[in-house]
Amino acid sequence: MSLKVERVQGDRGVESFYLWNVVQGLAVTVRHAVTNLRAPRAVQTTNYPEEKKVMPPGYRGKHRLVPRPDGSPKCTACMMCATVCPARCINIEAGEHPDPTIEKFPVQFDIDLLKCVFCGYCVEACPVDAIRMDSGVYTFAEFNRSDFVAHKEQLLATLSQWAEPR
Amino acid sequence: MALVTIDGHTFEVPDGENVIQAAARIGIHIPHYCFHSGLPIDGNCRMCLVEVEGARGLQVACNTVLRKKVDKDGNEIPAAVVRQDTEQVRQARAGVMEFELLNHPTDCVVCDQAGECGLQDYYMTVGKYDHRSKVPKVEKRKAVPIGPMVMLDQERCILCSRCVRFVNTVTKTGELTIAGRGDKCRIEIFPGVELDNDYSGNVVDLCPVGALTSRDFRFKKRVWFLKTTPSICTGCSKGCNVLVDQDLAVVHRYRPRYNPHVNQWWMCDRGRLSYKAINDGRLKRARVAGDPAPWQKAVDTALALLRGKKFGIVVGPHASLEDLWMARALGREFEAPLWGLSWLAPGKADEWLMKSDLAPDRKGFELLGISTAEAAFRAAAPGLDALIALDVDLPSDLASGGQDAAGALAPTRGPALIALSTHETETATQAAVALPLAVAAERFATWANCDGRVQKGVPAFDPPGDALGARELLGLLAARLGKPVPADLEEVWRELGSELGITAVTFADIPLEGLPTATGAACAVSEPDTFGTGAGTIGGLPR
């Protein structure tokens, strides 16, 4: 089989200055500026960070641990999420729960958000629906790497972005 | 020998074997719960139902014992013609699974057995029925500590009675029983007693489900994270064969490994917990005069203390046979006197596995002709410039350079003690130079148990920090001192093996169940397994 080489001719002469294209681009900008000034409510952008966007359902944001009615985590420390996690970023230490019908609970539950690839496998794997990524939180900024490790208390305090979690 | 036909294959098995054991020989696994090669046959779980030609209905494979059979012309015929691949058997297994799980809580989420559970395994392979019962499940007691080692969950129990048979026939302590009737049946511990015999941990391995779990291992790790390597328990001189279960170089448990000549299927609780010594209190970095120092500097300091000096070597009974051999070679090369000593306090002993000598390789002193005369050592020590203490914790009067009753031990005081140590012992702290060593679970090495059996271990992971195997370290010291001694494992074994009367064997060829030495063969070998019949590798479920 032989390869067919085709020469593509780029812009030449006056066109290579892109002057007309610049004018075209400016026209778009000016058109939007005028529309936005005439009807500020219809602006497409968000006034971040004053305004936060509600992410669409199914968006995988920062994890949260679902609490029981008494506020303790629903998590049973079965390690399914830690097992399935491709980034190996979930670290759970299990302990003996005083109630033998609950038996096992996470004494420590850490997720390293810097390692996390936000695949959502942990949510899929959880047999008791104790971990979710429906917080809608997509911005992470800290001064220390270690602060990117979300601990149990933090994960429990994180809320769903919907008042009525779905 | 008896003939048997299973699924159309006819083959010979030793007389007295049952169909489960026979099938295992040709790689057929017959699902079973209550049968264990180390326990008397009970036939209560009905999981092992198979078709036997000529018998009415399905038969339990575990109680179909094969004995030589001849027809009237004197020709040998199969003792049983078995089929286990038929639709009838398949239905029976799924039916039995449904009964086993009828009242089962299925709390695999919090159950430590998950991942190595007989119910999970057989549900996936031969069960897969739809739960039909609408009756609420019977509730029983959960998470009951019944002894220092064992946690009982009555709901998860399938009443196979392995644990009861173990305490009745193996330890003969009888703490457990099955109480109640019908679906109220449960494992109970007799009032006022604890499951507190020296072998109680074995019921955890025996229990095919999560009804009896280890309190020590409880919630530490999910079993599927563990990597398993065969090794030897160094808890006492019996040298029970173990499996080292570790994750990320942290050992989480020991489990006994079947060896018909040493420990059969079992191990004692003391040994079971001795894995902790691998994780804790290790010497990881070299030291000079008690302070952490770069390894290279510590070796240089040690060499300076040894070069051209009159030194002696004292080696402890935890050192492997290869280490002893190297120490002896070094002693011969440098005309250094060698003693094999230890100041370990004796531990509890019994008639069975537990020995009072808590070191794995004291027999090695005898096999390699290493002097164990403490008096001679104490007499000679003052005349030495330096002393290499190899894997031995010296008594404080020697380690600290203090005076013993017989007089001064000035030369071994402080600067001239070179400790090669696995742990942060008193000796390592006091020594002029301390170099870290690898422990048994981190090495290719052999140990001779109290019966003179040479057993090998393979490394589960790399030694921590700067630690090296004693054989390698001694080889390095000898080479740097100008008189190289072959330190390669196979080279050492070529000579060591022939000296021990184990000829034509390389280290790689030593079987995992070990080999008797010429001297050891005459020694007492533990009682033959009473119930099993040699195909004992079926030590319970395929785990």
Ligand code: SF4
């Ligand atoms: S989202 Fe994926 S990478 Fe992140 S914690 Fe869950 S399983 Fe791990």
Ligand code: SF4
């Ligand atoms: S015993 Fe087995 S099936 Fe039962 S809860 Fe434990 S892991 Fe699950």
Ligand code: SF4
């Ligand atoms: S506790 Fe385990 S070994 Fe004992 S009868 Fe129940 S299932 Fe069998």
Ligand code: FES
């Ligand atoms: S009845 Fe045969 S193994 Fe239980």
